[in-house]
Amino acid sequence: MFGFSFVKILFTIAVMVIVWQVFKRLHKRKYSIKDRMGKVKRKDQVSDDQSQVEDMVKCPDCGAYVPEGSNHTCT
Numbered sequence: 001m002f003g004f005s006f007v008k009i010l011f012t013i014a015v016m017v018i019v020w021q022v023f024k025r026l027h028k029r030k031y032s033i034k035d036r037m038g039k040v041k042r043k044d045q046v047s048d049d050q051s052q053v054e055d056m057v058k059c060p061d062c063g064a065y066v067p068e069g070s071n072h073t074c075t
């Protein structure tokens with residue numbers, strides 16, 4: 001009787017642990033996907049910044065990097 005209930009308790013704990021682990025993994029995966037999406041978004045913003053930097057042109061007169069097409073006046 002004791003042995004049977006002990007196995008039953010162990011089985012219940014095992015099932016609980018498995019369910020908990022599955023939930024934990026699903027939760028973690030959901031968060032990692034969200035995090036990756038955030039990183040990709042941030043990466044896009046960085047590449048946008050880089051493209052803005054590429055659009056910067058060096059002023060032939062003062063050597064300052066100014067945005068292309070901007071009304072830059074040398075001081």
Ligand SMILES: [Zn+2]
Pocket residue numbers: 059060061062063064072073074075
């Ligand atoms: Zn200049």
